[in-house]
Amino acid sequence: MSVTGGNNTVSDEKTALGRILKISKWEIRRFAGTMDKGLIPIVAALFILLVVVMGFANTSGIHLEDNVYTIFTDSDESLKIIGFDSRFVIYKVPSGYFSQHPQYLLDPQYRDAFDLIVSGDTVTTSGTDRGNA
Numbered sequence: 001m002s003v004t005g006g007n008n009t010v011s012d013e014k015t016a017l018g019r020i021l022k023i024s025k026w027e028i029r030r031f032a033g034t035m036d037k038g039l040i041p042i043v044a045a046l047f048i049l050l051v052v053v054m055g056f057a058n059t060s061g062i063h064l065e066d067n068v069y070t071i072f073t074d075s076d077e078s079l080k081i082i083g084f085d086s087r088f089v090i091y092k093v094p095s096g097y098f099s100q101h102p103q104y105l106l107d108p109q110y111r112d113a114f115d116l117i118v119s120g121d122t123v124t125t126s127g128t129d130r131g132n133a
Contacts, residue, residue, distance in 0.1 A: 069130065073118040074098055082118075 066086045073079055073090060074097045082088055098119040104110050105117060105124050115131040117124040125131040 069115040070113070071116045071118060072098075072104070072114050075118050075120055078118040 069088050071082065071088050071090045072093055073082075074093045074095050076095075079090065079092060083090060098105055098117060104113075105119070108127075112126070112128075115126050115128070
């Protein structure tokens with residue numbers, strides 16, 4: 001539906017939007033500068049607190065990706081490669097451990113105990129979504 005007047009045709013949506021914008025401008029002008037003077041120090045203190053907390057969280061605080069994956073390895077070479085990555089919890093077992101205990105590589109009941117097993121040059125995943133990631 002539209003309103004026609006002479007050569008001008010204006011849709012109802014544009015008229016309603018124009019009214020809303022006009023009322024919004026009135027309300028902004030009416031409340032601009034009416035912040036209570038006692039509220040300004042509180043806002044400033046909260047802003048400073050926010051900056052301090054964000055700085056702390058950025059440098060030493062929250063690390064969501066730490067200790068996500070569990071890895072068993074009997075290889076010193078693989079330990080040198082992945083040992084410094086904070087995403088992994090690494091358990092070093094004696095060399096040749098998995099050849100003596102193949103059930104950890106083959107038996108599905110041990111799947112929840114690890115995400116990866118690095119045995120020499122062989123990498124075995126748990127078969128779970130997290131292990132495959």
